[in-house]
Amino acid sequence: MKETENNKLVAYVLGDLSEKEQQEMDRLVRESPALQQEVADLKMVLGEIDQEPEIQPSRYSRDQFFQYLEMEAKNDHRAVNEKNHRLSWWAAAAVALVVIGVGFGVMLQNHSRQEAQIQRLSSEVVETRKLLLLAMLDDASASERIQAMNVSARDYQQDDRIVSALVDRLEKDENENVRMKAAEALGNFLPQEGVTEAMIRALELESSPEVQIMLIESLVSGGRKEAVPSLQRLLDREDVPEVVRNVAAYGLETMI
């Protein structure tokens, strides 16, 4: 078959021909077993293309996007502030000229409404990102959870939900690396209520030496004296590896 005929057959299979041409091809195909085979082959290849699996984007890339959007919302907010600043000069001029006091009031109201709207938008983006982060902390993949720990430690010092999600990971995550990361991240939130207690509790229960060491280091570098009795108890525990006990002993020295 010539190239043009081949391409026409593809057009036929895709339904790209005019109705008349389509019917004409129907007839040709019906009469020719060779063409029938061609059509079957094309359909097979098209079926293969359509079955190609897709990749799933990581939650981390979503977080990055929301982070960007959040930044952009803040920039917008700043731009509006500047605009308001400039406009207030105009407003002052208007007052000086004693045009209409009422008009001035309306204008200010408009701008504060606009600002409120943008503020709300900006906080909405922040909120969305927090929800995303909470979802990441609960993701099935350990690497997603670890990424989330890094972001949490960096950005969200104030949020109780994130702190309690981190505590939850520290206490319950089956992956040692995730628990270790959680211990590290929580080191940033030590002054927050309940965090030190949760870390001390985890230290008593934790069996992985890596996580134990991270907990000790976080507590010690945060100067949490409440941890002293717990560290002392650790020194007497025979099930705890020597390396961990050394770290605890060193920590006690620096704290007492």
Added chain:
Amino acid sequence: MPSYSFGKKNKQDRSLRPVSNALEEWSDEQLMQGLSGGRLACGAALFERYHRPLINYFYRLCSRVDWSEDLGQITFERIIRYRHTYRVDLPFRAWMYQIARSQLADYYKRHGREMTGIYGEDHRFGQEAPVSRQMESREQEDTLQKALAALPSEYREVLILTRYQGMKYQEAGQTLGISEGAVKVKVHRAIQQLKVLYFKFDQE
């Protein structure tokens, strides 16, 4: 404004999605207009809609998960940053893929790789392959990969846009800056060539 919440309690489906909100039903172009008017939540809605298709577009062209994720990120950042330059007469997808194409071309320039022949360097089952991906490699899939790799890049691209991204010929034409008729011809040739290559590799 949309309120976001988690989907089903199921772990696989916990993506954030706007619930019961009009934004979900807005057309791409309406969302884009909202975005250029300063409603950044519209950007979030567009992201939800196109993040995955966009990453897969890149992945099918460059076969690298890491690049695809980076490029997806860069493209969406550009969409947000240049939101004021969007013209309503162009479908949003065509505009988005125009940005995507130029980002990919930049990426190749920076990383010293050509647009052609890259599909063949199969990174998909290497270290960068995502965990979520089905690891079982079907023989036909491999054959199709080889055939796609051997296809000239201009053909590969029209196939990606029309078959995988589900674009009509006209929209693909707007994306690529060619006529609808030219897209149609390329698609027909692409599939014809792909078929020949597929059976050639299948017999090897």
